Amino acid sequence: MATRRFAATDPSLAALYEKLSEASLQPLWELSGLLTPQPVARGVPYRWAGKELRELGSTAGELVPVGRGGDRRVLACCNPGLDGAPYAVSTLWAAVQYLRGFEVAPAHRHTPAALRFIVEGEGVWTLVDGDPLHMGTGDLVLTPSWTFHEHHNPTADPMIWMDVLDLPIVAALDAVFFENGPSEKVDRATAAQSSSEAWFGGGPGLVPVDGPALSARRSPLLAYRWADTERALEGQLAVRGDGHARLRYTDPIRGGDVMPTMRCEMERLRSGTTSAAVRQTGGQVTCVLHGTGRIEVGSGDQLRAFDVEPGDIVAIPSWAPRSVSADTQLDLFTTSDAPVLDALGLFRIETALGATA
Amino acid sequence: MATRRFAATDPSLAALYEKLSEASLQPLWELSGLLTPQPVARGVPYRWAGKELRELGSTAGELVPVGRGGDRRVLACCNPGLDGAPYAVSTLWAAVQYLRGFEVAPAHRHTPAALRFIVEGEGVWTLVDGDPLHMGTGDLVLTPSWTFHEHHNPTADPMIWMDVLDLPIVAALDAVFFENGPSEKVDRATAAQSSSEAWFGGGPGLVPVDGPALSARRSPLLAYRWADTERALEGQLAVRGDGHARLRYTDPIRGGDVMPTMRCEMERLRSGTTSAAVRQTGGQVTCVLHGTGRIEVGSGDQLRAFDVEPGDIVAIPSWAPRSVSADTQLDLFTTSDAPVLDALGLFRIETALGATA
Amino acid sequence: MATRRFAATDPSLAALYEKLSEASLQPLWELSGLLTPQPVARGVPYRWAGKELRELGSTAGELVPVGRGGDRRVLACCNPGLDGAPYAVSTLWAAVQYLRGFEVAPAHRHTPAALRFIVEGEGVWTLVDGDPLHMGTGDLVLTPSWTFHEHHNPTADPMIWMDVLDLPIVAALDAVFFENGPSEKVDRATAAQSSSEAWFGGGPGLVPVDGPALSARRSPLLAYRWADTERALEGQLAVRGDGHARLRYTDPIRGGDVMPTMRCEMERLRSGTTSAAVRQTGGQVTCVLHGTGRIEVGSGDQLRAFDVEPGDIVAIPSWAPRSVSADTQLDLFTTSDAPVLDALGLFRIETALGATA
């Protein structure tokens, strides 16, 4: 039951340190690194190549049944700076999930919230509390905290997508709960339109007067379709001069981020456009949807430059500047823990860093 | 400077009453009707026929120039129960506005907020703080409090639409400010899409990260298009069994009503459907967009039944039950002062009144 | 059922006007005064003298039983500019209520909210939903919308106090409900401390973890005691240099005004201090608690100057500048409808008008 013991050459101090250790106390003056002038992010700038993710996902599909371990065939992006923890940045889990034709990943729920973003392909349905959501290219699909969710593939073709979870945050708060689905029977429901979208996806600002009860802290709209997203990007580009549109996915009923722990954004950079470097507290994960270009992350010795293409996943640690230049038109989906930092009064952003190019 | 004097046969009381009058005081015990068990609404159930509104608007168009008096050619719906006040219900101004081909109603602004709802026709642009918003059938266009607004008709054809304002409320609060547009010069701008819609109308829940500054208390989206509205109605009808969809127009960024004083809703009743009677505190104005049917308003001696058709405007006074039955598919646009009553803790609604048919 | 008819010499126009009248319509271009550059307040600057209010209250106490008409012996301040309406300003009822020794004003409730402010005396208890609140000099006691309230005087001495209600607002919204107390039996409960204060009045920021359920929109603390108020005024004066402290009474649990329709403030001006003129939209009622001085209200032809003493009630109409100079130390209690204007986006205030002295 003793804690860490500190050494001292002075005998009285050494005696004190021994007593402190026995009493489960530590002397602050012997600790270091607790309070740093700026965040010393755990994790490093990193990129997982989309091509490799697809290949390894496919190999896993051949070798590993979906039911084995966590009921999901998932490859977790592990930031090399995190000492083997299976997290893309210190606060976010990012992974690719691979489902072969006719496979089912059965229903469960957990307090960590998840989102799915699809870079390529379609044909899998995710059931969220029984509501079937089709997954297609460019779509964002939410499985909020403590909602049952299941994935099934009624087609013959495999499909791969990106999962992002707030697992590191929920784990750090000792608040993980998990439960398997209500039964062994597998729901293979599909629908042309989800109930969620029928109620809440009609158009901007149009909400039901007497619709389903709303959950307290997350969007009732569970799928954001690429067609809408692209129209919104183009609308914005039409009225701004810089060729760089950025939109946030929000709760269409009450405003605010889609879920209390993860912010989701999509940006489109016209070909030839470069964005200024921005840094913010908290981690981010960017996934390339369309186009090629260059993402620079970090500064000084930590600066890394990634030539990106569709499917690439890039980790941006806390307070690391990020800038982007687009060789072709570039669409980037980014998730961050910004709502957490914002709620706690810890969100800082610097946007005036200038282009790093 | 004396106030109302009350009579009394008792000489001491008569003397007191005289002194009270001289002191600008009134004895509560001689007043009556101040506190009633239920609201005794000023105003009565009433219907203005769309056909008549169009005819009289057209006649006014021939006889009266647009520039004369208030810079608008407007016919105000005057509830017969309001002692000549030009209001449709005690808290809402409703009117039709008529603009001939090539006419312009010049820019001004006022603290009373306004909305425009178009039953038929198209071709006029409303400029709100310089942003050109096209007006077409089924569209809702907002001109929030203290925004400059101008209407112009670049076509050869006349157009008519409904205006609703919160004028009675702003007047009751002695808070009316008015200002003419910045200059005599007339802005005849048009645009395929308004800036407001380009920024904020992309899709449900999709909002700009770094868009224009938001006003504190009203929607930045100034036009709600019929195509979106109808899709939302049909989406809702697909997942509910009662053939009666109701949606509310809201601020797509922060949620809540489009303006702090007026709630806007659209409902679609499938042919043959009847809605239960509902009553709520505060006044409402309903405008028929499509279809025919019957709207019953009030109860007991005050019960009125209106066989309605497109363009009809119906006044529903505070606490009067309203029920609807649809002969054909019926689309109804309704404005109320519910956000005011809600903000003040005075909103009551009874929905279990049963069908009045 | 015809509305106001307008005259025209042109025969076609006259014919149109007749048809409009028959159709319950009015031509906007014949209306005037609807939209004014600035608020043209109904009501005028006015002062009711405390001395006179006490005398007339006392006379009413001798002549009129408390049970007659509205169950209250109340003299309503009637602004001479309001055409006989029994309101102090267009949006607020203000009155004095007089209760003789051992009298009871029985329980009732209504949607208009009320507050009591006591200039002098003590000994009456107000029961709010059964909770006995003692009333003493300088106290503010709330009877929020739809709470049962009763006043009783267990002492031999009469007592007088000021009532302010939001009645004109609730009436303008056609939202008045009224109900008599549950029975004829009279509750004469007293208590050293009300339950409301025991739960919510312990100290700034100290709130019960598992206390009574809160009402949605108003303070659970129903009495604000003068001892606390004075300490807060003196605390503030100790850290500001201008000799003019102003504090607002707020909901101690959620912040914000004590009730959704009325703002309550107390100010203390050190002897010899003059406040700059301030004007705001909406009406205000000021009651002098201690001291003498001069309150100027209005501007230009409407400017009125009142030499005030304790018990005086002063009406400040919308947008009329108000400034104060203190001959002795002066304590002023002020109620306004500012929360209403604020909620509706109609609150404007100008504080840079300069001292009017």
Place this chain on the structure above:
Amino acid sequence: MATRRFAATDPSLAALYEKLSEASLQPLWELSGLLTPQPVARGVPYRWAGKELRELGSTAGELVPVGRGGDRRVLACCNPGLDGAPYAVSTLWAAVQYLRGFEVAPAHRHTPAALRFIVEGEGVWTLVDGDPLHMGTGDLVLTPSWTFHEHHNPTADPMIWMDVLDLPIVAALDAVFFENGPSEKVDRATAAQSSSEAWFGGGPGLVPVDGPALSARRSPLLAYRWADTERALEGQLAVRGDGHARLRYTDPIRGGDVMPTMRCEMERLRSGTTSAAVRQTGGQVTCVLHGTGRIEVGSGDQLRAFDVEPGDIVAIPSWAPRSVSADTQLDLFTTSDAPVLDALGLFRIETALGATA
């Protein structure tokens, strides 16, 4: 740059695992313990004895200068279940700080927020952004995120108190910033009343109309005095029958917790009273102010029972039930991370566990 490698006997799987490792990926199906049915709290129920904390603090006072390491003479409570991390529970730092007579702990600021709770003694002033706050028995003093704070002891006597910080949370979010005070010069200001209390501490619900600007997310009142706290406790006990009062320290202006990351509560149990067991997600730290009794934490094998006395600090890990029985009247101060869990939709509480006695 390789991540953790997993073993497999099947050669193809082994080859895949090698490739995954090279690609910084981990197979979910080989991970375990990520999603548990209930929280498996890091940290154990634990108690640091007040007597020992005072003795060791005193010894540290003799041996260690205040300026050495972090500028504070602080002994951190290290939960034996946290692998040597200097935290009382997984999300909270708790410690005792010891300042000898005439010593100064110089100014600095950091994004982790801190609070001070004083079990015994007085005489030290904490300056928060220059405002001198006296520290006395039973007081709660806040040093919110990024406020400069300094402690100085103008008396000859030493003083000890408890510090609690949200450091583990801020560190987990990679959001630690730190800055030393503006200069070397030491501010030894004192004041009978802090500016914070003069503005915001006047009484429940009494707030300045035109006071200092408010920070976005934390209480402007920086000290909560024991006299107020005790009066609130006794007020509450007078109107509840169970002999167990609980109050929360909140922002007196806007409501809500005093800081966005830490909830502060005080409870008083009458002698002989036992509280039912309660468990909640997130960690808690309880400090005994007055009285003796028994605190039971945990359940099953993890159940620990502590006989407590003033100055004892008890760690309650996430989801561990806690119950209290009071031998004498018992006053307990408790800090938790509940606002964090609440903001993220992760707060769960079970209050119906029944008394564990």
